[in-house]
Amino acid sequence: MPSTLKKLRPLTDQFDLGDQYLSAPGGEPLKSAIISAHDKRDDQPVVLKYWQKTGSAVDDDLREIWQHEMRQAQRVLAYPGADKVIVELLRYGEASDAFFLAMPRDLAPLDTMVKHARPDHWLNNLDVPRSRIVLWRNAERLAKALEAVHNQGLVYGRLDSSSVFTASATAPDFRLGSFEWCVRLSEAGQSAARRLCEIRRCTDYHVVPRRLACARPVARRSPEARCLEPQPWALSRGERI
Numbered sequence: 001m002p003s004t005l006k007k008l009r010p011l012t013d014q015f016d017l018g019d020q021y022l023s024a025p026g027g028e029p030l031k032s033a034i035i036s037a038h039d040k041r042d043d044q045p046v047v048l049k050y051w052q053k054t055g056s057a058v059d060d061d062l063r064e065i066w067q068h069e070m071r072q073a074q075r076v077l078a079y080p081g082a083d084k085v086i087v088e089l090l091r092y093g094e095a096s097d098a099f100f101l102a103m104p105r106d107l108a109p110l111d112t113m114v115k116h117a118r119p120d121h122w123l124n125n126l127d128v129p130r131s132r133i134v135l136w137r138n139a140e141r142l143a144k145a146l147e148a149v150h151n152q153g154l155v156y157g158r159l160d161s162s163s164v165f166t167a168s169a170t171a172p173d174f175r176l177g178s179f180e181w182c183v184r185l186s187e188a189g190q191s192a193a194r195r196l197c198e199i200r201r202c203t204d205y206h207v208v209p210r211r212l213a214c215a216r217p218v219a220r221r222s223p224e225a226r227c228l229e230p231q232p233w234a235l236s237r238g239e240r241i
Contacts, residue, residue, distance in 0.1 A: 008096040015039055015048055015100075022112045023162055025052065030065060032180070034109060037102075039091075045105035046090060049178075050098040065180045066092075066099035072179035075152050082148035085141050087165050087177030103165075103177065110174070111161035121169045137172035145176035154182045 011017075018036035025033040030051070037048040051062040070092055077086055090102040117123045122131040142164065149156050156163075156176070163178035 008094060011050060011095040011098045011100060014041065014093075014095060015046075015102075017048070022047065023109050030058070030061060032178075036105070039102060046102040047105055047107050048100055048102055050095075050100040053097050053099070062099055063094075066094075066101070068182075069101065069178070069180040072154060072182040072184070073177075075184075076148050076154065076179065079148040079152050081144070085145040085175055086148060087175045106167040107165040107175065107177075108167065109162045110164040110166055113166050114161065118169065134170070134172050138166075138174040141172060141174045142176060145174075149176070149182065154179075154184050157181055157183055 016038040021033055021035050023032075023034035025031050032049050032051050034047060034049045037046055038044070039046050051066055053059045053062065070089070073086070073089055076082055077088070087103055087107065090104065092101045094100075113121075114123055122134045125131040126135060142159075146156060146159075156179075158181040159176075163176065165175045165177050166173055
């Protein structure tokens with residue numbers, strides 16, 4: 001009797017992978033890799049996130065992480081307006097040697113952008129008010145992304161520069177991605193559970209200025225970044241809300 005299971009193809013049969021990682025898997029357990037790629041099915045460039053299979057029991061954990069990220073991303077994207085501040089998933093699937101998600105081609109993790117930004121990129125010019133305006137608008141975008149996460153009953157919980165994606169060198173465009181470590185909090189009525197929810201939500205918001213302050217060495221030296229909440233006289237008129 002023929003098998004009803006569809007035979008899985010290797011990842012490289014479905015995508016041409018780039019030469020350099022945008023985020024390398026490294027030695028951290030269960031960590032994904034992010035790389036520029038070309039989708040052979042649609043003949044389109046994409047950014048590919050994947051978890052390499054190990055051929056061991058760890059693959060069950062990797063499958064669970066991959067499925068969890070898909071579910072949480074879809075849940076958050078269902079929130080009104082979230083599509084403007086959350087990374088879109090173009091497609092996802094399982095290969096014989098990996099689990100993967102495909103994202104729009106022009107995005108890169110913030111930590112990668114920080115390392116490779118050109119001298120005229122706004123990240124390298126935070127002493128200029130116009131560049132700092134981009135920074136504050138991006139902070140606003142992250143706050144809106146976290147609002148979508150929280151209003152869908154989730155806590156992000158592991159916000160760092162590898163989970164924020166960007167493309168533009170001149171305009172605010174931050175998007176939140178990488179939902180594999182999101183936690184869905186039960187709607188049970190225990191006061192302790194509600195208190196834990198509030199604590200973790202506050203932690204999500206509290207970490208935003210710290211991550212932005214570490215975006216670039218010049219940011220860490222600036223009075224605004226050191227204080228995290230800039231004094232009004234340190235800002236230009238256009239930066240004030």
